[in-house]
Amino acid sequence: xxxxxxxxAEIEVEGLNKTFGRRDVLRDVSFGVERxxxxxxxxxxxxxxxxxxxxxxxxxxxxxxxxxxxxxxxLDDPMPVRRVIGLISHSPLLYLDLTAYENLRFYAxxxxxxxxxxxxxxxxxxxxxxxxxxxxxxxxSKGMLQRLAIARALLHRPRVLLLDEPYSGLDPHAxxxxxxxxxxxxxxxxxxxxxxxxPKTLQLSTQVVIMDAGRIVxxxxxxxxxxxxVAVYREHVNEGVAL
Amino acid sequence: MAAGAVGVGxxxxxxxxxxxxxxxxxxxxxxxISELRTKEMLLSMFxxxxxxxxxxxxxxxxxxxxxxxxxxxxxxxxxxxxGALLGLNRSFVHEKDxxxxxxxxxxxxxxxxxFLAKMTGNLIFLLVIQALAVPIFTLFFVKTSYAADLPAFLxxxxxxxxxxxxxxxxxxxIAMNTKARDLLLPIVFLPLIIPVLIAATxxxxxxxxxxxxxxxxxxxxxxxxxxxxxxVLAAYGTYDFAIGE
Numbered sequence: 263x264x265x266x267x268x269x270x271a272e273i274e275v276e277g278l279n280k281t282f283g284r285r286d287v288l289r290d291v292s293f294g295v296e297r298x299x300x301x302x303x304x305x306x307x308x309x310x311x312x313x314x315x316x317x318x319x320x321x322x323x324x325x326x327x328x329x330x331x332x333x334x335x336x337l338d339d340p341m342p343v344r345r346v347i348g349l350i351s352h353s354p355l356l357y358l359d360l361t362a363y364e365n366l367r368f369y370a371x372x373x374x375x376x377x378x379x380x381x382x383x384x385x386x387x388x389x390x391x392x393x394x395x396x397x398x399x400x401x402x403s404k405g406m407l408q409r410l411a412i413a414r415a416l417l418h419r420p421r422v423l424l425l426d427e428p429y430s431g432l433d434p435h436a437x438x439x440x441x442x443x444x445x446x447x448x449x450x451x452x453x454x455x456x457x458x459x460x461p462k463t464l465q466l467s468t469q470v471v472i473m474d475a476g477r478i479v480x481x482x483x484x485x486x487x488x489x490x491x492v493a494v495y496r497e498h499v500n501e502g503v504a505l
Numbered sequence: 506m507a508a509g510a511v512g513v514g515x516x517x518x519x520x521x522x523x524x525x526x527x528x529x530x531x532x533x534x535x536x537x538i539s540e541l542r543t544k545e546m547l548l549s550m551f552x553x554x555x556x557x558x559x560x561x562x563x564x565x566x567x568x569x570x571x572x573x574x575x576x577x578x579x580x581x582x583x584x585x586x587x588g589a590l591l592g593l594n595r596s597f598v599h600e601k602d603x604x605x606x607x608x609x610x611x612x613x614x615x616x617x618x619x620f621l622a623k624m625t626g627n628l629i630f631l632l633v634i635q636a637l638a639v640p641i642f643t644l645f646f647v648k649t650s651y652a653a654d655l656p657a658f659l660x661x662x663x664x665x666x667x668x669x670x671x672x673x674x675x676x677x678x679i680a681m682n683t684k685a686r687d688l689l690l691p692i693v694f695l696p697l698i699i700p701v702l703i704a705a706t707x708x709x710x711x712x713x714x715x716x717x718x719x720x721x722x723x724x725x726x727x728x729x730x731x732x733x734x735x736x737v738l739a740a741y742g743t744y745d746f747a748i749g750e
Contacts, residue, residue: 319607319611320610320611321607321610321611322750323749323750341613341615342613344611344612344613345613347611349607349611351604351607353603353604353607354603354604355603355604355605355607355608355611356603356605356608357535357539357599357602357603357605358599358602358603359538359539359542359543359599360535360538360539360542364535364538368531368535369608369612371523371527371528371531372523372528372531372532372609372612372613372614373523373612373613374522374523374527375522376522398542407603414608
């Protein structure tokens with residue numbers, strides 16, 4: 263089990279199992295993330311990383327096992343949990359036919375964000391998209407879409423951020439903006455990130471787990487040397503890894 | 506543990522500043538804005554309706570004095586049901602693009618509110634098509650004035666449309682996550698909608714032919730209302746599973 267003081271854990275996952283048909287996608291997955299912690303989940307494709315994240319995001323119900331986020335049980339009542347989590351995925355989760363402003367206004371109204379206009383303006387400014395607020399998202403580049411997706415995820419001030427390969431397809435400028443935003447909000451948020459990038463993972467994380475075939479095969483808390491980690495990764499997962 | 510409870514590691518939630526009604530309005534507004542930009546559903550449904558009417562006109566008007574009054578209900582509802590099918594097939598396309606459905610499901614919104622909003626959106630689009638198509642249809646096929654029965658005709662339209670959209674939205678949601686969604690929806694939708702088709706066709710023909718008694722019309726309206734209640738309740742009970750995994 264992770265070296266986390268469970269009494270102060272923001273996220274607790276215990277004995278998670280998920281089956282699709284006859285296929286076991288998650289097998290007895292357990293971990294904890296302390297408040298303000300940053301857990302990264304690594305592993306080859308099909309290891310169960312995204313499934314784990316989708317269970318945390320209340321988008322999937324596990325076959326068995328327990329989850330608590332900020333002390334709330336999403337399996338019992340997912341609605342309050344949805345108000346405290348934000349998801350940044352490699353898909354932007356934005357409506358292409360709406361403008362940047364209309365997308366943020368839609369999500370702000372769905373979450374009941376107070377002082378909506380000020381919050382939207384502030385986030386568009388922060389992701390450097392104020393000048394494109396009335397343009398349809400369809401006309402945005404991949405990097406701009408991802409920047410707007412970051413604004414969407416932070417709109418309702420979530421305290422837990424779930425990141426599903428957030429750096430995938432980003433240009434260097436968008437990477438800088440995402441890095442800057444994560445650094446700014448780091449102290450008051452708890453993060454779970456799924457990533458294939460070892461340098462990014464080691465730079466950001468307070469905890470790393472490696473999953474393979476639905477199981478956690480390795481876990482490490484604290485700083486890790488990149489060279490050592492690559493060796494550990496190759497030892498546990500017999501596949502290539504993006505460095 | 507209850508939301509907002511205070512305890513070790515338990516989040517103190519701010520009071521919710523939104524309601525199911527506001528969320529429903531927000532989703533419908535988003536769907537209407539998207540549709541007005543692309544006009545994908547409206548245009549395809551309207552073109553189909555006009556094309557069907559033109560085909561019916563040339564297929565059935567074999568002589569200049571052919572009276573089609575007793576076929577009007579059937580022609581009208583076949584046009585509307587297949588037109589609605591075109592729209593329903595596209596009603597979740599925007600949600601599947603760029604993972605928007607996940608974005609919607611991540612919001613603190615009841616799944617039934619999503620169903621009611623999507624159903625309302627589909628209903629609005631179907632009513633818009635009917636508002637454009639019924640006058641054209643009347644011009645082509647209806648020889649007698651049905652002005653006195655207009656409220657009854659509008660009641661038939663509305664009640665049948667609610668049934669079509671309730672069943673259609675539920676099935677479109679289920680079909681959306683399947684590979685053969687374009688095939689699955691009509692295969693499941695058309696048999697389920699037959700009771701509505703029969704009642705609406707019969708009531709509409711009765712109105713256009715001026716042969717409907719108050720009692721028989723009332724019975725058909727009652728049947729349509731009961732169908733609507735049953736399928737909205739069925740969707741209420743199953744939508745969480747339908748839209749889930």
